[in-house]
Amino acid sequence: MKPSLNVRLSQHLALTPQLQQSIRLLQLSTLELHQEIEQMLETNPFIEVDEEAGPGPYDTLAAAGAATSSEVSAGERSMADEPWDGAADNVSAGDGEPGIDGIDFGSTARDDWENGTEREDFDGIRETPSSVGSSSSSNDGEDYDPFERSTAAPSLEDHLREQLRGMRLSDADRAAVLMLIDSLDENGYLADSPAEIAERLAGDDAEACEELRSRLQCALGWLQSLDPLGVGARDLADCLVLQLRQQPRSEAQMIAILICKHHLELLARRDWRKLMGATGADEELLKAAQALIRRCEPKPARPFARAEANIVVPDVIVQKAGRGWRVTLNPDVMPKLRINDLYAQALKQQRGPRGAARTGAGDGAPALGARLQEARWFMKNILQRFDTIQRVSQAIVERQKGFFSHGAIAMQPLVLREIADELGLHESTISRVTTAKYMSTPHGTFELKYFFGSSLNTEAGGNASSTAVRALIKQLVAAEDGVKPLSDSQLSEMLGEQGITVARRTVAKYREAMKIAPANLRRAL
Structure with a gap:
């Protein structure tokens, strides 16, 4: 076979590192973005937290974003060889396109980060109680971390140990109760019986096992006498019986205990006819017994669950403004970042008029220049992320005005393509924006995907x-x-x-x- 040389013309899509980062940041949730920023702060010395933020928490970030809007991409020129302009980190908003609260994004097109992927289907709705009161309120100039979780509320184990300190028990009994407390599951039930715990601890020593089992059984009585009632139960039926026994004695109480012990399944199926036959109670007595059971807590540990783990910090806040609705980004989730001026000035002094390192400055200037450019692109991409979230949220509010005025019953049909066509974006971008991003409304806090149906x-x-x-x-x-x-x-x-x-x-x-x-x-x- 003869070797030959052919010329072929083809087209392909190449994603620059900056574009890939922009797409990745867009699909991150607020918590994931916070973690990404923390990682960047640790690895890139040119980015730092703006401890002295001015009138807005995002002004310095906007300036850095505008500065990088005119930078060339990595595919056209290496970031390490680009000249650095000392004024780039202090650029004010120019004549570019209006963005967040009047911030200029420069001339970079918003659709330059579309990757052409197909629409990502979804079928998820999440609704949580509104948390605007804690997340969007003013902090009077104090630093506030929306991701910081409060640890003031005690856990069930702490609550039980606190009560145990006020009980006059021997050291052995106290240790046995503490052992049972450590064996409670997430519902407040005893995961293993005293006999199983004793066998696991004593091993093959039958005498020691029996002594330990007896002590644990006694400790179980102490545990079940603590608040909340029902803690340390073996199962749901046992939990309800423990609580019902503390009710005033009555015929309805006895019927309720009987139902929980032997006929809980019939109660769950609402099989009233069989329940009346099994308990011998008439309709009125059965109603009273049912009312007693419904007042019991099936999961004693539930009041001590860490509610802050379920709190959703909204990315967007929608409020009534005259006859319309105002859409604003939640300032508490917007990072306060800036370029480290000291390091940037030091790098500027090491580089020549055209970006080349000065004689004797060492070989580190090009690498540092790349890190500086990386920091600028990172801040610009974060800014672009919030801008896109606000634009999509604004478009959703315009389409779903009935919901904000009258609730979910007035929701209009809406698909991703409608918002994508209106904003000139791809459906995949709208899908990324509406995933794990939340909007606070007068009717609660909802994931942005909730508004599509x-x-x-x-x-x-x-x-x-x-x-x-x-x-x-x-x-x-x-x-x-x-x-x-x-x-x-x-x-x-x-x-x-x-x-x-x-x-x-x-x-x-x-x-x-x-x-x-x-x-x-x-x-x-």
Whole structure:
């Protein structure tokens, strides 16, 4: 075979390191972004926290972002060989495109970070109580870390140990109770029985095992007498019985204890006829027993769960402004960063007029120049991330004004492509922006994806959002007769009467997504 030389013309998409970083930062949650910033602060000496932030927590970051908007990409010129301008870190907003609160982003096009990937499907909704009061309030100039978790609330174990200090027990009994406290699971139940704990500790010594089992059994009685009631129970039935025994003695209390001991499954199935036959109680007595059981706490450790672990700090805050709605970024999640002026000036002195290192300055100037450029690009990409979040949030608010005025029942159908076409972005970018980003509204804090929903046909020829249909189903269930709860078929018919065509299976899917029990489990006595 003869060797030959061919010329072929082709096109391909190349992502620069800056573009890859921009895409990656966009899809990070607030907590992940905080961790990314911490890592950059540790590895790049040119970035530092702005301890003396001026009127806005993001002004210095905006200036650095504007400075890098005119820099060439790494594919055209190596960052290490670029000349450094000492004024780059103090550039004020120019005539570029308006961004966050009037900040200039320069002439860099927003769509230069599109990667052309396909749309990322989603089917997740997350709703949490609003946390604007703690996350977006003014801090009177004091440093505030929204990711810092409070440790003031005691855990269940700490609460029990504190009570144990006030009890007059021998050292051996106290140690046995502490051992049981350490054996509690996340619900406050005893994970292992005293016999199992004794066997594990004593091993093959039968006499020591029996003595330890007896001491642990006695310690269990001490543990179960502590607050909260029900702690140290073996299971749900035992937990409820421990709490019911502390209620005033009555016939309803005895029936409630009997149900929890032997007929808890019938109660869960709402099988009232079999319950009355098994307990010998009439309807009125069974209602009273059910009321006592419902007042019990099935998980004693739940009040001591660290609620701050479930707090979501919103990225965007929506507030009423006249007849419309104002969309602002949460200042508490926006980092206060700046270029270290001392290091930047030192690097400037080591470089010649055209960016070359001065004689005798060493070989480290090009590498330091690359780190400085890396710091600028990092700050610019963070700024661009927040700008995109605000633009997408603003577009969502414009499309879902009914929700902000009237709640979820007024939600309109919305898909990613509509927002993408309006903003000139790709659907994959909208998907990244709406994932793990949260918006605080007058109705609570929601993930941005919550505002997107499929469309359902109506008899009038219009469309209804699946989110609005879910809210309507929830309203119908809340207003139903407890004795005769609505079935999925009845709910489907009632929606049809309002002009919304929804199949029974779709109603069942929406009901299960909202964690609403089926009709037979919602039936009251």
